[in-house]
Each structure stands twice: as C-alpha cells, then as structure tokens.
Amino acid sequence: MVEFVSSVKYPFFYSTRFCKLQLEVIVKALKWLQMNMDLDEIDMDTIEVSNLNRQFLFRQSHVGQSKAKVARDAVLRFRPQISITPYHANVKDPDFNVDFFKQFNVILNGLDNLDTRRHVNRLCLAAGVPLVESGTTGFLGQVTVHIKGQTECYECQPKPAPKTYPVCTITSTPSKLFGDKNQDNDLNVRSNDTASSSSDHSEDVFERKKDEEIEQYGKRIFNHVFGHNIESALSNKETWKNRNKPRPIYVKDVFSDETFQQNGNVDKKAETDNNNNNLSNVSAMTYIGLMNPQEIWSLLESSREVGNLSFDKDDHLAVEFVTVAANIRAASFGIPLHSLFEAKGIAGNIVHAVATTNAIIAGLIVIEAIKVLRNDAKNCRMTYCLEHPARKMLLMPVEPFEPNKSCYVCSETPLLLEVNTQRAKLRDVVEKVVTSKLGMNLPLITHGSSLLYEVGDDLDQDMVANYEANLEKVLSELPYAITGGTVITVEDLQQELVCNINIKHRFVFYFYEEGIYVFFTYMKPVSPIFDGTIAASKSVIVNCFPCFFVL
Amino acid sequence: MNGEELTEQETALYDRQIRVWGVDAQRRLSKSHIFVSGLKGTAVEFCKNIVLAGVGSLTLNDDNPVTEEALAANFLIPFDENMGGGGSIAELCCDSLKDFNPMVHVSVEKGDLSSFDVDFFEKFDVVVISCCLLAAKKSVNEKCRKLSKRVAFYSVDCRYSCGEIFVDLHKYSYMKKKADETVECQLQYPSFEEAIAIPWRSLPKRVSKLYFAMRVVERFEEVERRKPGETSVDDLTNVLKLRNELCLAHSLNESQIPDSLLERLVVSPKEFPPVSAVLGGILGQEVIKAISGKGDPLKNFFFFDAVDGKGVIEDISTP
Numbered sequence: 048m049v050e051f052v053s054s055v056k057y058p059f060f061y062s063t064r065f066c067k068l069q070l071e072v073i074v075k076a077l078k079w080l081q082m083n084m085d086l087d088e089i090d091m092d093t094i095e096v097s098n099l100n101r102q103f104l105f106r107q108s109h110v111g112q113s114k115a116k117v118a119r120d121a122v123l124r125f126r127p128q129i130s131i132t133p134y135h136a137n138v139k140d141p142d143f144n145v146d147f148f149k150q151f152n153v154i155l156n157g158l159d160n161l162d163t164r165r166h167v168n169r170l171c172l173a174a175g176v177p178l179v180e181s182g183t184t185g186f187l188g189q190v191t192v193h194i195k196g197q198t199e200c201y202e203c204q205p206k207p208a209p210k211t212y213p214v215c216t217i218t219s220t221p222s223k224l225f226g227d228k229n230q231d232n233d234l235n236v237r238s239n240d241t242a243s244s245s246s247d248h249s250e251d252v253f254e255r256k257k258d259e260e261i262e263q264y265g266k267r268i269f270n271h272v273f274g275h276n277i278e279s280a281l282s283n284k285e286t287w288k289n290r291n292k293p294r295p296i297y298v299k300d301v302f303s304d305e306t307f308q309q310n311g312n313v314d315k316k317a318e319t320d321n322n323n324n325n326l327s328n329v330s331a332m333t334y335i336g337l338m339n340p341q342e343i344w345s346l347l348e349s350s351r352e353v354g355n356l357s358f359d360k361d362d363h364l365a366v367e368f369v370t371v372a373a374n375i376r377a378a379s380f381g382i383p384l385h386s387l388f389e390a391k392g393i394a395g396n397i398v399h400a401v402a403t404t405n406a407i408i409a410g411l412i413v414i415e416a417i418k419v420l421r422n423d424a425k426n427c428r429m430t431y432c433l434e435h436p437a438r439k440m441l442l443m444p445v446e447p448f449e450p451n452k453s454c455y456v457c458s459e460t461p462l463l464l465e466v467n468t469q470r471a472k473l474r475d476v477v478e479k480v481v482t483s484k485l486g487m488n489l490p491l492i493t494h495g496s497s498l499l500y501e502v503g504d505d506l507d508q509d510m511v512a513n514y515e516a517n518l519e520k521v522l523s524e525l526p527y528a529i530t531g532g533t534v535i536t537v538e539d540l541q542q543e544l545v546c547n548i549n550i551k552h553r554f555v556f557y558f559y560e561e562g563i564y565v566f567f568t569y570m571k572p573v574s575p576i577f578d579g580t581i582a583a584s585k586s587v588i589v590n591c592f593p594c595f596f597v598l
Numbered sequence: 599m600n601g602e603e604l605t606e607q608e609t610a611l612y613d614r615q616i617r618v619w620g621v622d623a624q625r626r627l628s629k630s631h632i633f634v635s636g637l638k639g640t641a642v643e644f645c646k647n648i649v650l651a652g653v654g655s656l657t658l659n660d661d662n663p664v665t666e667e668a669l670a671a672n673f674l675i676p677f678d679e680n681m682g683g684g685g686s687i688a689e690l691c692c693d694s695l696k697d698f699n700p701m702v703h704v705s706v707e708k709g710d711l712s713s714f715d716v717d718f719f720e721k722f723d724v725v726v727i728s729c730c731l732l733a734a735k736k737s738v739n740e741k742c743r744k745l746s747k748r749v750a751f752y753s754v755d756c757r758y759s760c761g762e763i764f765v766d767l768h769k770y771s772y773m774k775k776k777a778d779e780t781v782e783c784q785l786q787y788p789s790f791e792e793a794i795a796i797p798w799r800s801l802p803k804r805v806s807k808l809y810f811a812m813r814v815v816e817r818f819e820e821v822e823r824r825k826p827g828e829t830s831v832d833d834l835t836n837v838l839k840l841r842n843e844l845c846l847a848h849s850l851n852e853s854q855i856p857d858s859l860l861e862r863l864v865v866s867p868k869e870f871p872p873v874s875a876v877l878g879g880i881l882g883q884e885v886i887k888a889i890s891g892k893g894d895p896l897k898n899f900f901f902f903d904a905v906d907g908k909g910v911i912e913d914i915s916t917p
Contacts (some may be wrong), residue, residue: 106697107700125673125675185617186883392617401614401615401619401651401883402615402646402647402650402651402879402882403647403651403879403880403882403883403886404879404883405879406643406646406647406875406876406878406879406882407875407876407879407880409872409875410871410872410873410874410875410876410879411872411876411907412872413871413872413875414872414873414904414907417872428907430907432909434893435894436911439910439911439912440908440909440910440911441880441896441900441909441910441911442876442902442907442908442909442910443908443909444906444907444908
C-alpha cells in the first residue's frame with residue numbers, strides 16, 4: 048500500500064487563490080505516504096490583504112512580499128526536510144519551456160485565468176506530463192486530470208470566455224449599470240460616444256488643452272460626457288421613441304462655485320446609497336467626480352497624470368471614480384445606482400472566494416496527484432464540488448472523457464477561418480485570432496515556406512521591420528498573398544503547438560449568433576440590418592473587423 | 599445595517615468571502631463561539647477554516663501530549679516546537695491559530711471531555727468533537743440538547759481514505775429562497791443516539807455502505823475498550839466477525855458491509871491528510887451555514903470515500 052518513491056518532482060503553479068492549501072496538504076500527504084519529493088512552485092503575485100481570508104500561509108506582515116517565497120518559508124517551518132524551489136515569476140516566461148516541464152512527474156495548477164491555463168496545458172502536452180487542473184468560485188469547484196493520449200486535454204471542451212462587463216452606461220443607450228452579456232462594446236469612452244459637435248472633430252476632446260487649469264479641465268470633461276453627449280444623443284429622436292429619455296447633467300446644475308474649494312470632504316453615505324436617485328445625491332457624487340483629478344494631481348505632484356491614469360481595483364481612488372462616473376450616468380438614464388462595494392467587484396473583476404471550498408478542492412487535487420505519482424492514473428477522475436447536492440452528492444466524481452478528436456490543441460485538427468482577405472490586415476489576424484482566440488503567446492505565422500510574422504528576442508532589425516510592415520498589409524497584398532484557399536500555419540514554439548488554418552474569403556457578414564462572433568465589413572453596408580437601432584437590439588456591432596471564425 | 603457595522607479592517611480582510619455570503623452573515627460569524635475537542639488532522643483543518651472565516655471565539659480541548667505522529671498530521675505545530683516543550687496539542691494549536699487571524703479569540707480548555715457538564719456547553723453556539731468513543735459522543739450530544747439555547751452539535755471522524763460527519767441542529771428554522779419568494783423551512787434533527795438506533799433494515803436501500811461500516815468499527819472500539827482510531831490488521835478477523843453478528847441482528851445482508859471496506863478502516867485507521875482537508879472543508883462550510891442562518895444545512899450524515907470519490911449526504915432519521 049505504501050510505496051517508496053524517490054526524487055519525485057512536481058511543480059505548483061500558484062494563483063491568487065488556493066494553492067497555498069495545496070502545498071500544505073500535499074506536503075502532509077506525501078510525508079504520510081513516506082514519499083520523498085522536490086517541489087517547484089511558480090507564482091508571480093505578491094500578497095494582498097484580501098488574500099489573507101483563505102491563503103493561510105501568509106500573515107498581515109507579509110503583505111507586499113512574493114507569494115512563492117513566503118509560501119516556501121512557511122511550509123519549511125513545519126517540514127524542514129523538503130526541498131522547495133520558489134519562482135517569483137510568470138509561468139508564461141520563456142524560461143519555463145518544455146524542457147523545464149519535462150523534469151516533473153505531475154503539474155498542479157491553481158491558476159485564476161484562462162489564458163495561462165491554456166498555455167500550461169499545451170506545455171504539459173508537449174512535455175508529456177500529466178496535469179491536474181482545478182478551479183473554485185465561492186462554493187463551487189472542480190478538479191480535472193489531463194493525461195496526454197488518455198483523457199481530454201484542458202482545451203478539448205471549449206471553455207466559456209471570461210465574463211467581461213462592457214461599460215454599458217457609457218454607450219448611447221444603456222439599460223444596466225454594467226453591461227449586458229450580449230453587448231460587446233469597446234470600453235473606451237471616446238469611440239462610443241457619438242460626439243457630433245463639430246468643434247470636437249479635429250482634436251481629441253479628452254486631451255487636456257495646453258495650459259488648461261485642472262478644475263477647468265475637469266469641468267469641461269464632465270460637461271462633455273454627462274451633458275453635451277446626452278444632448279446630442281437626445282437629438283436623434285428615433286432612438287428614444289421606445290426608451291426613457293436621459294437627462295443631461297451639467298456642472299452648473301449641481302454645483303456652486305464655492306464648494307470647489309473644499310478638497311476631499313467626501314460624504315461616504317452618498318457614495319454607497321443605491322436607492323436614491325434624486326439630484327442632491329447626484330450632486331454629492333459629482334462633487335467627488337470633479338475633485339478626483341485635483342486630488343490625483345496633488346498626490347502625484349504631476350499634472351501630466353491627470354486624465355491619463357488607468358484603473359486598478361486596489362487603488363481606492365480609481366474605484367471611487369469609476370463608481371461615481373457610472374452612477375452619474377446611471378442617474379441620468381434612470382438606472383439603479385450601485386454601491387462602491389458592488390462596483391469594485393464588477394469593475395475589478397473580483398472573484399469571490401472562501402477558505403472552505405479551497406480546502407476541499409486542495410484535498411481533491413492531492414488525491415488525484417497521488418494516483419498519478421503511484422502510476423495509478425487509470426483511476427484518475429474529475430470531481431465536482433457542488434453547492435446544492437445532486438442525487439445526494441455534494442462531491443460528484445465523473446469518469447474522464449477520451450481526447451476530443453477535433454481538438455486543435457491535442458488532436459492537430461486543422462481550422463477554418465472565414466475572412467475578408469481584401470480588407471483584413473495581418474495585424475487583425477494576429478491580434479484577434481492567433482493570440483486571443485488560439486491563445487498563442489509567441490506566434491509564428493508561415494505561408495508555405497515563407498515566414499510572414501514571428502515574435503522573439505533574437506530577431507535582427509531587418510526582420511523586425513519586415514514583420515512590422517507585414518502586419519499593416521491587407522492579407523491579399525502580403526508578399527505571399529493570403530487569399531481564399533490558402534493554408535497558413537500558425538505555431539507557438541514555446542507551447543509546441545502547430546495549427547494549420549484554411550482560409551476562406553468572405554465578402555459580407557451578418558448578425559451575431561450564439562457562440563460565433565460575427566463582425567461587420569469595412570464595405571459600405573447596404574442591408575437594413577446595419578442600421579443602428581435594429582442592430583443595437585439584436586446583434587453585436589464590434590469594431591469593423593471583418594472576420595468570422597469557425598472551428 | 600446600523601449600529602454594528604464591520605470595522606474597516608474586517609471589511610478589507612473578509613472582502614472576498616463577504617462577496618459570497620454577505621455582510622450580515624459575516625457579522626453573525628464574528629459573534630459566534632465554537633468548541634472543538636479532539637485535535638487530529640481533520641479537526642485542525644476545520645479550526646483553520648473557521649478561524650479564517652472570522653468566528654468570534656474558538657475553544658480547543660485536547661490534553662494529549664505532542665507526539666511524532668501528531669506532528670506528522672498537524673500543520674499547526676511548527677517543527678521546531680518538539681515534544682520537549684511539554685505543551686499539549688491544544689496549547690500548541692492555539693498559538694498557531696491565533697496567528698492565522700488575530701481577530702479571533704482562541705483559547706484552551708483543559709480536561710477530559712466527559713468531565714464537562716451541561717452548563718459548560720452553554721457558552722458555545724457550536725460544539726465539534728472528533729476522535730472520541732461512542733459513549734462520549736452520545737453524552738456530549740445529549741448535554742447540548744438539554745440546553746434551552748440551541749447548541750449545534752457536530753462530530754467528524756476520518757479513517758484513512760474515508761470520513762464521516764454527523765450533524766445535529768435540533769429544531770432548526772431558516773429562510774430559504776424558492777423561485778421568487780423566501781420561504782421559512784423547518785428541520786427536525788435526531789440525536790446521534792437516536793439516529794444510530796434506527797434499525798438498519800428500515801433505512802433506505804441505497805444508504806452509503808460507509809454508514810454501516812463506521813458503526814461496526816465504532817462498536818468494536820467500544821467493546822474492546824480501545825482508544826479511538828486504535829485498530830490494526832490484527833483486529834480484522836474480529837471486526838469481520840462483529841460485522842456478521844450485527845448484520846444478523848439487524849437482518850441486513852453481509853454484502854452491504856464489504857470486507858474490503860472494513861479492511862481499509864481497520865488496517866489504516868490514521869487520518870489521511872487530503873481527506874482531512876476535504877472533511878474539514880465540508881464541516882467548516884456547514885458550521886458557517888448554521889451560524890449565519892444562510893444556506894441549506896446538511897441533514898444529517900455526510901460520507902466521503904476517496905476511493906470512489908463520492909461525497910454523499912444521508913438522511914438517517916425517523917420520518
């Protein structure tokens with residue numbers, strides 16, 4: 048029953064979630080089974096306060112330090128004889144190549160994003176090492192085992208794309224504070240606002256003008272976003288025939304000049320009140336909205352930063368700003384407001400997490416890992432942790448499926464790409480298809496024997512310039528033209544993944560349909576489906592990327 | 599939400615879990631008092647979970663001295679604090695747990711479990727016992743039920759790759775969301791003694807075999823006056839014999855309690871860490887549900903077997 052296995056080596060890929068539990072459980076389990084082992088752990092994150100409710104190898108005093116290193120130290124305190132090598136790095140780094148993975152008997156993942164999971168999946172397939180994958184959200188969780196040739200790989204079943212919330216209140220016809228599943232609008236405020244006032248055509252209205260006072264800048268932006276834009280939207284009567292008209296809000300409506308001088312006296316209650324939709328509530332928030340640029344300025348001592356900061360969920364000021372901006376817009380359109388807590392969760396894409404589910408999943412991961420290590424892989428299974436029992440079960444085991452024969456990752460199935468080869472550029476294919484849809488990190492694109500594009504550190508200047516030029520060319524105008532009937536090969540050398548893509552030229556595209564993204568062409572649309580109102584209610588208008596992707 | 603808000607520190611620390619169960623539940627947790635006796639791997643996992651969740655207080659009871667075996671299974675005891683230190687398991691665990699969450703009040707209660715009277719248990723909202731014999735389990739459960747205040751009673755045991763959790767919430771009412779409305783649900787739980795007294799033949803056909811197997815081993819340890827978890831391969835023959843006797847008495851087919859299952863429980867009775875983690879997690883969730891009043895509580899047994907991977911709920915009560 049108990050086997051002695053020497054120098055068993057397996058790495059853990061840590062996420063912001065439960066891997067610390069894995070480490071502790073695994074160490075105990077293997078000690079119990081009297082197995083010697085070496086552990087390698089990779090985690091690029093540093094410790095945050097919000098981790099401490101479940102990542103118990105960390106303490107308050109560790110906040111800001113590397114997770115990989117602190118975890119290692121914590122474990123060594125109760126198991127000093129173990130060899131653990133921490134890497135404070137991103138597992139996507141080229142250092143963690145197939146040879147690195149080949150050192151291990153099993154890989155345990157505790158990642159929190161799809162991209163990296165796919166990347167690791169491919170490396171495990173290339174290295175021929177079994178992978179134990181897992182995930183948790185709130186009370187739900189699962190553990191799956193992937194063994195090349197024996198079971199499905201992680202990508203055999205398409206995984207739902209991560210939920211992104213389009214900033215719906217910034218679109219012209221919002222119905223919810225934070226978006227609708229079927230709408231896929233650009234997050235950038237500029238491109239969606241139908242700014243039709245002629246003075247804004249030649250310059251970017253969001254750019255701060257030369258020598259413009261901060262307050263003036265803030266007021267101008269405010270009036271533009273919450274005032275003028277609404278007015279111009281209102282001018283299109285058709286849009287509002289069946290919808291509630293929004294109310295433009297200008298600085299002068301809610302704010303007298305004197306209150307400007309008060310800096311940062313925020314009435315917290317006003318922020319978090321989510322039922323009150325009256326003007327006085329809005330004014331408290333506009334007050335905050337306007338004061339922010341000034342506060343940022345005084346904090347950073349650099350006025351250049353104003354108007355140019357990016358959102359970070361751990362930056363309280365940024366969270367307040369986003370909440371307020373969204374709520375002002377919501378008030379304008381009569382949509383229910385959201386609290387700071389709620390907005391932070393949505394805008395910051397926060398995954399709710401508890402220690403108990405993580406503990407259960409960690410235990411299950413180890414149980415599967417041990418089967419692999421004992422060469423008992425045929426007994427590996429998938430296990431689902433449910434919130435409500437199904438057929439009396441809270442923990443449900445499922446037999447793993449065989450590899451999917453049409454999986455392009457583990458079964459080398461060729462793909463079909465329908466695209467307007469006369470309009471789409473190589474850049475579009477690289478960005479929208481190869482890196483995002485196909486999940487390749489460092490892609491290489493060839494047509495026959497000619498290399499159209501690659502990424503790498505060791506490329507010489509001429510080649511880089513050549514690739515840059517290629518990116519801007521339309522497919523049919525590339526040196527080795529890509530047209531209907533062409534087969535191109537895209538590969539990622541690090542992931543050791545090769546895909547052959549058959550190109551089909553397509554002229555016109557239609558609606559968004561379930562599971563398939565359809566985009567509009569650059570050509571002048573003639574069909575009524577392209578009209579703003581009908582399209583908005585039924586289909587998706589993404590930007591004009593003419594590509595239709597089919598697997 | 600007035601009067602007793604969560605502190606800023608609590609909100610920051612508990613952010614991720616508040617998003618799961620809400621501020622109200624978090625507040626109730628912070629006012630709850632838990633008692634745990636029998637600190638082997640599974641109970642320790644459970645303690646870790648509820649301390650991280652932010653309960654009000656946790657009282658530990660285990661006077662056993664620290665042994666090599668305890669160190670192997672107990673991650674709360676740092677390695678350099680070896681047996682020479684002289685503390686009990688409870689004392690060492692207490693120090694580590696305080697470290698996990700300084701906002702939870704963790705303390706030790708010395709003494710044998712059987713020496714605590716009814717009034718002792720009134721201090722607590724939840725009582726969890728692990729690794730104790732049948733008599734002690736029944737006795738503590740009864741004491742909890744004698745109190746006018748509801749004291750939730752749980753027992754958890756892990757033997758190698760199997761585990762059992764028992765839940766007794768007496769009369770429990772809670773709000774449940776059904777479609778668009780919230781309905782009040784009432785559950786009536788039997789005591790441990792009442793549950794195991796139900797004739798085996800009257801139980802539903804597909805009841806987990808682990809239920810019966812655990813009863814056999816439990817009875818064996820009681821009759822042979824063993825310490826909990828103190829069995830070995832030498833006992834197998836006698837355990838199988840006992841199984842046959844019990845099956846006869848209950849008119850149950852022996853095949854309902856397979857040899858192989860009993861063998862696993864008897865030959866390697868020690869707790870297997872990953873199974874402890876699973877059980878400690880499930881138990882943690884149940885206790886959090888009971889304290890917060892949110893979520894369907896488990897009624898009334900939970901079984902896990904790593905060999906088939908199933909985590910099953912069995913309702914062993916008179917209808």
